[in-house]
Amino acid sequence: MSTAPADVLGPVDYVLLEFPHDRFTGETSDALRNLVDSGVIRLYDLTVISKDPDGEVTVLDLTEATPDTGGFDFFAGARSNLLDEDDLRQAADALQPNTVAALIVYENTWAIPFVAAARNSGGELIASARIPAADLMSALDATTT
Template structure:
């Protein structure tokens, strides 16, 4: 139980890049999140789905379109993300595109998660609302309840 008291929730994201390159603004933001203690990168992988549907793993240098020293991500391989996880991630990307798969621990949530566990509380559901869906819901709410001018 002591190990669980020092762990935050772990999430993953799959980000698709239509031209197969990670824009130069993206990876420095990931480094900022790590440097700020917001997240810990557990695994980081790059994939490309070929036109025939086959999937190949890519080295970070093959995908990054910027001047950053990408060696900072060397060693971001905890072993938690396996071949089955990569295959599942590849299932959501379009043929001819590349993707970055990131498995990360939410360090910001450790004190909260620890307090929940110590009190006997249990997280029974979680989810994520895509930004586009959130904006659509806000637009619909505005249309239903217009503000008087």
């Protein structure tokens, strides 16, 4: 297996995962830790945002473990400067009242060998999109009926 050049990156994505306050249990944090530890992804940023029932927004401090951080305090310090105040404001605006969310920016490191091979062959990414899971499930269900 060839080694990818240092300047090759995998696709970088972000997700904003919203949870009811009482369901932010740490299970998602454990799954994220497994992805990072196994090298499937590289974590660039992780911010936890809370919106109370009145719509007041708080960016939680992840340097201390509390029930409000949902186990994501393990990733305290995951900051790459890819997210700015405007990004956090937009994320907070997307939240429903009485929820908590994890805003995560990550690199799909599993794709680096593929990206390197494509680049070595003169390949260039000219389009990319994400198919929503609900659309995929509907399409797959339609093929089995």
